[in-house]
Amino acid sequence: MAKHGFLTPKAIDNRQKSKGLQKLRWYCQVCSKQCRDENGFKQHMTSDAHQRQMLIVASNPNKFIQGYSELFEAAFMANLRQRHTTKRVRAHVVYNEYIRDKNHIHMNATRWTTLSGFVQYLGKTGKCIVDETEKGWYIQYIDRDPAAMARQEELQRKHKAEMDHEERNRRFIQAQVEEARAKLGPVDKEETVEAKAWNPNEKVSLSLAPSAKKTTAAAPVSVKRSAAVAFGVDDDADKHDSATKRPATTHATQGGATSQKRSAMDAIMAEEARQRQRRDADEARTSRKDHWVAKDIVVKIVDKKVGDGAYYKKKGTVLKVIELFGADIKVHDSGDIVRVDQDDLETVIPLAGKPVKIVNGLGRGHLGTLVSINEEAFAVSVLVATGPHKGRTLDKVEYEDVCKMDEARVDPDSF
Incomplete structure (x- = not known):
């Protein structure tokens, strides 16, 4: 039967059908041929050309499967990088975008049988960040481009410089606090006066004395002191009274100054604690990994x-x-x-006093000693023995972020 002409309706209809995406199960990856229906696919499988191609594949099947797997992975990753960059997206969405290409490498020709298996492979090899939710698998591309890595290193250096600046400020504030403590000496505890219980049956009376009486009461003292000065008489009693009043006034002034210094010192220490919490939160966020x-x-x-x-x-x-x-x-x-x-x-969480290793979050990769276990909060307290947090006790460390060390493989000098 002769073929239809180029401009005949049948030929135009065939070209329009060939442009669209056909059934994936009727595609032969070995011959790169798309069949339109099941009957055509069966006819193709029995053809001589297909049989010759299958003999070639049968001679070394691992080589062909490996080649198709590499092509599929490269095309899939290129689509993910170009369309979504480093955004978190559903794996099914990326796959549907990939198979829109008529000439794409089919997954049936690769070593992966399901999309879930391919996504888990990307996560295990460190090429993507993957996580499973109720809606399915999500993936996030990890950009390992040299320019992107250079930008990331620049950001890390900038962050480290900021941390060094904050550390210098913290040391300066600590030095000021120590100097203030050395000048003030030991601070006595303030005396507290218990409040008197209020009796509702007791009568409350107010005495509004005129201010003129104070002036009148003070006048004889002034006259007496003037007379003593005029006649050359030394009033020992007045000197004793003034001597006992001056230290009281001086002590009150010193108490106010001490209270002000103590308030300033408390404010400095509170600000230092807030900065430390912010640094810990930033470090915990950057140190947390999927592995x-x-x-x-x-x-x-x-x-x-x-x-x-x-x-x-x-x-x-x-x-x-x-x-x-x-x-x-x-x-x-x-x-x-x-x-x-x-x-x-x-x-594995050991007993208190045993060596552990922080495997995620703040202090990741450093050794320590288990101090206590909070079973209600599913958390522990760890005394860090190595790294920048050495000598510090980290509280509320989750069970998943700390693990027991094999004591036979632990260096005793590390603790």
Whole structure:
């Protein structure tokens, strides 16, 4: 049967149909051919050209699958980078945008069978930040472009310079506080006067004395003092009275000055505490990552699928971290070494006084000693032994952010 002419209605209709996106299941990736219906797809599969291509693929299937997987990943990541940059977006939305291209690499030809598996692969390799919600998987592109990384390093240097400036200010304020304490000496506790209980049956009386009486009462003292001066008589009583009154006035003045200095010192210390809280919040936000597994910590396996349930609820020591999200673990009971993803692990909280490692948040990566456990708040207190927070006790550290250390692998000089 002869083909239709170029401008015939049938040819125009065929060209319009070929422009649109057809059924993905009727596409042959090996031959790069799109069929319009199931019958056409069956006819293509039995054709000689398709059979020859399948023989070539069968000679080395891993090579072809690896090649298609690399092409699919590169095209998917390019679409994510160009359309959404570093925004958090649903993985299904990005996939629908990607398959709009008629000549895209189909997922059926890759080593991933589902979109969820591909998204988890991106998260484990550190190419994207992934998280699962009730609406599905969300992904966020991690920009590793040299220019972007240079900008990030510049921002980090700027932040470090600001932190150094704040540290200098903090030391200056601390020096001023110590100097003020040295000048004032030990501060006595203020005396408190208990308030008298109010009796509703007691009569309250007010005495409004005229101010003229004070002037009249003070007049004889002045006359007496003038007479003593005129006749050369030394009034010892008056001198004694004035001597006893002057220290009282001086003590009151010193008490007011001490109170003012104490108020200024309290204000300085309060401002210093607020700055410290802001620095801790910023550091905790920048130090928190999606991966937390670290070397030499003791973890618990919580997935029944690992080893067909043989290692369920078993504890082990992390020997090696694999691609940030995985780890080789030596099980304590059997001595077996298994490779487990961090999603199948949980942290172990030791007894008070045992060495721990902060694996996420403020103080991430530093060693410390467990001080106390707050079971109601699911948090602990840690005395940091290494790093910039050495000697400081961090309170309200969540269970997920701290983990027990293998004491056999801990350096005693670190504590």
